[in-house]
Structures are given as structure tokens and as C-alpha cells.
Amino acid sequence: MPGRIVEDSIPQLDIAVIGSGLGGLSAAIALRRAGHSVTIYERYDFGGEVGASLSVASNGSRLLEEWDVDIRAAKPVVLRSLIMHDWSTGEVTNTYDLGDYRARFGTDYNNFHRIDLHNVLKDTATSSSGKGVPCKLEVWHKATGIDPETGRIQFENGKEVTADAVVCADGIRSVSREQIGVKPKFVPSTSCCYRCIIGADKLRELGLEEYLNNNAIEFWGGYGINKIVLSACSDNNVVSCYCFYPAELNDVTEDGWNLSTTAENLVKTFPGLDPKIHKLFTNAEDIKMWRLYNHDEYPFWTNEKCTLLGDAAHPMVPDQSQGACMAIEDAGALGIVFSPKYSRLSVQQRLKLYETTRKERATRVQSASARARTNLSERIGWSSSSDRPGKLTIEEICGYDIHAHIAQLAEDF
Numbered sequence: 001m002p003g004r005i006v007e008d009s010i011p012q013l014d015i016a017v018i019g020s021g022l023g024g025l026s027a028a029i030a031l032r033r034a035g036h037s038v039t040i041y042e043r044y045d046f047g048g049e050v051g052a053s054l055s056v057a058s059n060g061s062r063l064l065e066e067w068d069v070d071i072r073a074a075k076p077v078v079l080r081s082l083i084m085h086d087w088s089t090g091e092v093t094n095t096y097d098l099g100d101y102r103a104r105f106g107t108d109y110n111n112f113h114r115i116d117l118h119n120v121l122k123d124t125a126t127s128s129s130g131k132g133v134p135c136k137l138e139v140w141h142k143a144t145g146i147d148p149e150t151g152r153i154q155f156e157n158g159k160e161v162t163a164d165a166v167v168c169a170d171g172i173r174s175v176s177r178e179q180i181g182v183k184p185k186f187v188p189s190t191s192c193c194y195r196c197i198i199g200a201d202k203l204r205e206l207g208l209e210e211y212l213n214n215n216a217i218e219f220w221g222g223y224g225i226n227k228i229v230l231s232a233c234s235d236n237n238v239v240s241c242y243c244f245y246p247a248e249l250n251d252v253t254e255d256g257w258n259l260s261t262t263a264e265n266l267v268k269t270f271p272g273l274d275p276k277i278h279k280l281f282t283n284a285e286d287i288k289m290w291r292l293y294n295h296d297e298y299p300f301w302t303n304e305k306c307t308l309l310g311d312a313a314h315p316m317v318p319d320q321s322q323g324a325c326m327a328i329e330d331a332g333a334l335g336i337v338f339s340p341k342y343s344r345l346s347v348q349q350r351l352k353l354y355e356t357t358r359k360e361r362a363t364r365v366q367s368a369s370a371r372a373r374t375n376l377s378e379r380i381g382w383s384s385s386s387d388r389p390g391k392l393t394i395e396e397i398c399g400y401d402i403h404a405h406i407a408q409l410a411e412d413f
């Protein structure tokens with residue numbers, strides 16, 4: 001088996017992670033802690049994205065805790081409930097109480113500002129304190145070619161490296177994916193999404209501070225394409241809204257949060273909506289658009305020494321709030337299969353065990369996200385296995401024991 005031998009005789013592999021999004025950074029942390037030497041290659045420097053709320057349920061938060069990530073430093077809002085509002089009056093029509101969540105699932109249901117979490121994960125991966133060897137982070141390294149058999153990676157800047165294993169975490173538009181032989185089949189969703197943020201001072205000025213302090217994910221609509229999803233993050237200092245609307249209204253084709261729009265346009269897109277939310281929109285900062293896509297399950301994720309992770313492996317629409325959580329679970333699985341417990345397996349076998357563990361579950365969440373796009377009763381918390389057998393439920397997602405799952409599957413390896 002390749003790699004160096006360190007004092008405790010665990011073979012230490014050189015592992016390359018392509019992409020330093022939430023998925024890539026999580027993988028780097030998990031693999032560093034498993035005793036390996038990890039280098040993360042990122043095509044850009046950081047700083048372009050303003051970001052908004054991102055909820056991390058216990059299936060993700062449990063792994064963050066296990067990796068000693070300083071969750072407090074990422075300024076979470078601990079969610080206490082899901083709230084459904086009447087579209088036009090804003091009246092509360094339903095509440096799902098998360099009150100005993102920690103007792104049920106072992107961690108809080110954390111709502112982060114995406115950038116806060118990203119910064120803390122980056123620090124954890126590269127810090128000289130913490131378990132394992134600090135990961136190296138190489139920015140301005142855009143991967144352009146990968147050879148799955150040798151683990152050789154070429155970069156746009158002319159550099160080339162060879163790794164014992166390559167984790168391709170380069171997002172929904174992954175180039176690595178095609179390099180390892182996966183041709184994605186996808187169609188544009190009939191939905192697009194605006195995202196806007198607004199600060200605490202402004203909300204107080206407007207008399208809308210309730211949205212800062214409800215410690216909830218709040219929904220308007222959700223039966224059909226139109227849906228507003230509001231939540232607070234960053235120690236209750238920022239509120240963000242994701243606002244889903246029919247793609248045909250402006251037919252956005254560009255990916256990423258690069259396209260801005262005006263508050264007037266945002267208001268106009270949702271006629272008849274709760275006047276308090278229109279008021280919030282009118283005063284919102286940084287309004288961006290996002291194009292949504294539906295990807296079919298990919299035939300495989302792993303080819304020899306390379307595997308896919310996160311949105312590169314299982315891009316999903318955001319309606320279960322589980323895309324990043326699935327990427328964190330992927331990272332958790334990699335950390336386990338590359339731990340000393342499974343050192344009897346080759347790199348290829350470990351990557352196969354990873355894929356076997358992850359693909360079925362992530363695909364189930366991917367399709368449940370697509371169903372939840374236009375049907376809020378499919379969203380975990382609002383869903384229950386008794387209203388339609390087979391629905392994804394909060395118990396299935398948040399109560400997941402990844403260690404036990406891998407131990408069971410490893411018996412066949």
C-alpha cells in the first residue's frame with residue numbers, strides 16, 4: 001500500500017481534495033483526523049460570496065462536534081421550531097416544535113451564516129492545533145485534468161501533483177466528475193430562487209424584530225412553486241430569505257449567486273404576499289438569483305483512486321435544507337473508512353465502501369428534496385411516515401448513525 005508509515009504504524013496517505021466549499025473542507029478535516037496528509041486545491045481565492053443562512057441538522061452537527069469544530073465561533077442560531085404562515089396575511093397556521101431536539105438527536109439544530117461556517121471549517125482544517133497534521137490549502141489551483149488510475153491532477157496554472165487518493169468536491173458544475181467518467185444527466189428546474197439578507201438594526205427600525213428572535217425556519221407558501229423560507233443566523237444579527245418563483249418569469253440561465261436584482265423586482269415577483277414580508281423585501285440588501293437544476297442519480301461516484309463528494313456527487317434542490325449536511329456526512333464517511341479501523345482495505349476498497357455507504361442515502365435525500373420543491377409536506381419536520389409511507393422523515397435524517405452503518409456494510413468488504 002502507498003504512503004508513509006508514521007509512529008503508530010498507521011499508513012499515512014497523501015490525499016488531495018479538489019474544492020474548498022463546505023464539503024471539501026469537511027472532508028479535509030475528517031481525513032486529517034484519520035491520520036492522513038491532506039492538501040486542498042481551490043480554484044479561487046475566497047471572498048466573492050456574501051452568503052446567507054444554512055441550517056445544519058444533527059446529522060451534520062454531530063460530525064462537526066465529533067471533529068472538535070468550534071460551533072460557537074460560527075455564531076449559530078439554535079432552531080426551536082418550524083413555522084408555517086398564511087401566504088397573504090402572515091398569520092401562523094402551523095408550528096412544528098423542535099423543543100426536545102437535542103434530547104432526541106444529541107445535538108442542536110444549528111442555523112449558520114454560510115460564511116461564518118466556512119471560515120470556521122477553514123480554520124479547523126488548517127489549524128496547527130487539533131488532531132492530525134494541519135491540511136495545506138492551495139488557492140488559485142483550478143483542477144483541469146485528473147487521471148483516476150494514477151491519482152495525477154493537472155492544474156490550470158501548470159502545476160501537476162500525484163496523490164494516493166483524490167476527493168473531488170468541486171460542486172454542482174464539477175469538472176472532475178467528467179474526468180472520472182461520470183456524465184451528468186440534468187434538467188433545469190421549473191423554479192428559480194432569489195436570496196436576500198437584512199441586518200438586525202434595519203429590522204428593528206422597521207418593527208420586524210420578531211424574525212430575528214423566533215429562532216425558527218419560517219415558511220410562506222410551499223404548495224406549488226412559490227415559497228418564502230426565512231431564518232436568522234449569525235448570533236441573531238442577520239435574517240435571510242430564500243424566495244422560490246417560477247423560472248419562466250425571467251428565465252435565468254447563469255449559475256451561482258452572481259446575478260443581482262432590485263427590491264422592486266423581488267416585491268413584484270410575489271404579489272399578494274404578507275405585507276410584512278414585502279416591507280422586509282423593500283429594505284433588503286444584497287438580492288441575488290440562483291438557478292435550480294434537477295440531477296438524476298449518477299451511475300457511480302468512484303473510479304480507482306478518485307471519488308466524488310458533496311454537490312459534485314449528489315446535487316439537490318435546497319428544499320430539505322440537506323445539501324451541505326449530506327456533504328458533511330460524505331466527509332464523515334470518508335474519515336471513517338480511512339481510519340485505522342479499516343486499514344486492512346486498499347484505497348480502492350475504502351472508496352468503494354464510502355460510495356456504498358453514501359450513494360443510496362444521498363440519492364434518497366436528493367429525490368425527497370425534488371418532491372419537497374413544490375410540496376412542503378415532504379420536507380422533514382413537516383413530513384411524517386404516517387401520512388405517506390416512504391416519506392423522508394426527521395427521524396431518518398437526524399437520528400442517523402453513520403458509524404454503525406459503515407460497520408455493518410464493511411462486513412462484506
Ligand SMILES: Cc1cc2nc3c(=O)[nH]c(=O)nc-3n(C[C@H](O)[C@H](O)[C@H](O)COP(=O)(O)OP(=O)(O)OC[C@H]3O[C@@H](n4cnc5c(N)ncnc54)[C@H](O)[C@@H]3O)c2cc1C
Pocket residue numbers: 018019020021022023024041042043044053054055056141142143144169170171172174175176193195242290309310311312318321322323324325326327
Ligand atoms: C438556496 C440554497 C439554500 C441552501 N440551504 C441549505 C441548508 O439550509 N442546509 C444545507 O445543508 N444545505 C443547504 N444548501 C446546499 C448547500 O449549500 C450545498 O449543498 C453545499 O454548499 C455544497 O457544498 P460543496 O462543497 O459540495 O460545493 P460548493 O460549495 O459548490 O464548493 C465547491 C468548491 O469547489 C471549487 N471548485 C470548483 N471547480 C474547481 C476546480 N476545477 N478546481 C478547484 N476548485 C474548484 C469552488 O470554487 C468551490 O469553492 C442550500 C443551497 C442553496 C442553493
